[in-house]
Amino acid sequence: MYSQGLIGADGKTDEDEAFLAAFQERIDAEQKIEPNDPMPEGYRKTLIRQISQHAHSEIIGMQPEGNWISRAPTLRRKAALMAKVQDEGGHGLYLYSAAETLGISREEMYQQLLTGAAKYSSIFNYPALTWADIGAIGWLVDGAAIMNQIALCRCSYGPYARAMIRICKEESFHQRQGYEILITLCNGSDEQKELAQDALNRFWWPSLMMFGPSEGQSVHSQQSMLWKIKRFSNDDLRDKFINATVPQAEFLGLKVPDPELKWNEEKQGYDHGDIDWDEFWRVVKGDGPCNRERMRTRRRVESEGAWVREAALAHAQKRAERQAVAPVAAE
Amino acid sequence: MTETATPLWEVFIRARNGLSHKHAGSIHAADAELALQAARDVYTRRGEGQSVWVVRSSDIVASDPVDKDMMFEPTASKIYRHPTFYEIPDDVGNM
Ligand SMILES: [Fe+2]
Ligand SMILES: [Fe+2]
Numbered sequence: 001m002y003s004q005g006l007i008g009a010d011g012k013t014d015e016d017e018a019f020l021a022a023f024q025e026r027i028d029a030e031q032k033i034e035p036n037d038p039m040p041e042g043y044r045k046t047l048i049r050q051i052s053q054h055a056h057s058e059i060i061g062m063q064p065e066g067n068w069i070s071r072a073p074t075l076r077r078k079a080a081l082m083a084k085v086q087d088e089g090g091h092g093l094y095l096y097s098a099a100e101t102l103g104i105s106r107e108e109m110y111q112q113l114l115t116g117a118a119k120y121s122s123i124f125n126y127p128a129l130t131w132a133d134i135g136a137i138g139w140l141v142d143g144a145a146i147m148n149q150i151a152l153c154r155c156s157y158g159p160y161a162r163a164m165i166r167i168c169k170e171e172s173f174h175q176r177q178g179y180e181i182l183i184t185l186c187n188g189s190d191e192q193k194e195l196a197q198d199a200l201n202r203f204w205w206p207s208l209m210m211f212g213p214s215e216g217q218s219v220h221s222q223q224s225m226l227w228k229i230k231r232f233s234n235d236d237l238r239d240k241f242i243n244a245t246v247p248q249a250e251f252l253g254l255k256v257p258d259p260e261l262k263w264n265e266e267k268q269g270y271d272h273g274d275i276d277w278d279e280f281w282r283v284v285k286g287d288g289p290c291n292r293e294r295m296r297t298r299r300r301v302e303s304e305g306a307w308v309r310e311a312a313l314a315h316a317q318k319r320a321e322r323q324a325v326a327p328v329a330a331e
Numbered sequence: 332m333t334e335t336a337t338p339l340w341e342v343f344i345r346a347r348n349g350l351s352h353k354h355a356g357s358i359h360a361a362d363a364e365l366a367l368q369a370a371r372d373v374y375t376r377r378g379e380g381q382s383v384w385v386v387r388s389s390d391i392v393a394s395d396p397v398d399k400d401m402m403f404e405p406t407a408s409k410i411y412r413h414p415t416f417y418e419i420p421d422d423v424g425n426m
Binding site for chain 1: 335336337339356357358359360361362365372373376377393395396397
C-alpha cells in the first residue's frame with residue numbers, strides 16, 4: 001500500500017513535450033486532475049498501480065485482524081475490532097472505485113491480486129500471534145498507514161485524494177483502539193506487559209518497512225513527486241512516524257527494539273538503526289511468514305463467493321427480462 | 332472467478348435534511364436493491380446520511396472535459412450577469 005505501491009511502477013510516458021508541459025503546469029498550479037481529463041499515460045499507469053495495490057492491502061489487511069474477532073477478550077473489544085475490520089473492507093472498496101475511474105475494471109484488479117501479479121503491503125504477511133498483536137497492529141500499522149495517507153490527501157488525482165480524506169477520518173479510531181489495548185495490557189500483570197513488549201518487538205521493524213526503501217535518486221520516484229502523486233519521500237515519512245511513536249512507546253513503558261535509536265538534538269528527531277531490507281524484499285517477493293496463507297485465503301473466499309455473485313446477477317437479469325416482457329404481454 | 336462483470340453504481344448521499352444529495356463514490360451491485368444496501372454499508376457507517384440515491388453509472392450523461400472551454404467559457408465573458416457590473420452611487424446604500 002501507500003508508497004510501496006510505487007515499487008516497480010512504470011512512469012514511462014511518450015506524449016509530446018507540449019502536452020506534458022501543459023499537464024505539468026496544471027499540476028504546479030495545484031489543480032486537481034479528474035477522471036476524464038487529459039493525462040499522460042505514465043501518470044495514469046502509475047496511479048492505477050498505486051491505488052489498486054493500496055486497495056489490495058486494505059482487503060488482505062482484514063485477515064490478520066479478522067482472525068482475532070472470535071477470540072477478542074471482551075464484548076467491547078470485539079465490537080471495536082469488528083467495526084475496524086469492516087472499515088478496512090470499506091477502504092478497499094473506496095480505493096478500487098478510485099482506480100476504476102482511470103479505466104481499469106474491478107474484475108481485472110481482482111485478477112491481478114489473485115494471480116499474484118499485483119502486490120499488497122508487506123506488513124500483512126506477518127502473523128497476529130497474540131491478542132497484544134491486535135493492539136500493536138492498530139497502534140503501529142494503522143499509525144504508519146495514517147502517516148502515509150495524510151500525505152496522500154493532497155495527491156494531485158482528485159478521486160484518490162477524496163478517498164484518502166474519507167479514509168483518514170476513519171483511521172484515527174483504528175489507531176486509538178489499538179493503543180488502548182496496549183495501555184490495558186501494560187497496566188496489567190507482568191505476563192500481560194510481556195505480551196505487549198513481545199508484540200512491539202515483532203511489529204516495530206516491519207512497520208518501519210511499510211514506508212518502503214529509501215528512494216535515493218530513483219527516477220520513478222522523482223517523476224511521482226513532480227506529478228504530485230506523492231509529496232514526501234519514504235524516509236521523511238518514516239522519520240515522522242518514528243518521532244511520533246517513540247514517546248508513545250515510552251508512555252506505555254515499553255522498549256523500542258532498536259539499540260541504536262537515540263535522540264538527535266541537532267535534527268530534532270531520532271536516529272535509528274539499519275532496517276533489514278533483505279527481509280523486506282524477501283517478504284515483498286512472496287517469502288514472508290504468511291504470504292502463501294494470505295493468498296490461499298483470498299482465493300478460497302473469491303471462489304466460495306462466486307455462486308452468490310452469479311445468483312445475484314441471474315436474479316437481476318431474470319427480473320429485468322420479466323419487466324421488459326410484461327408491457328408487451330399486456331397489449 | 333465470476334465471468335460477468337457486476338454493474339457499477341454511483342452513490343449520492345443527503346447528509347441531513349436541508350442539504351442536497353452529494354456524490355459520495357461508487358459501488359458494484361447486481362441490482363438496485365443490492366446497490367442500496369451496499370451503498371449504506373460502504374458509505375454510511377458513521378451516520379453520514381439521511382437518504383441515499385444510487386444511479387447506474389452507465390445512465391449518467393457527462394460533459395467531456397475537452398469541451399470545457401466551449402461549454403463554460405461564455406459565463407466568463409458575460410460579466411453583465413453579475414451584480415458588480417452595475418454602477419450604483421454609494422449614497423443609495425446597500426442594494
Ligand atoms: Fe485502512
Ligand atoms: Fe485502518
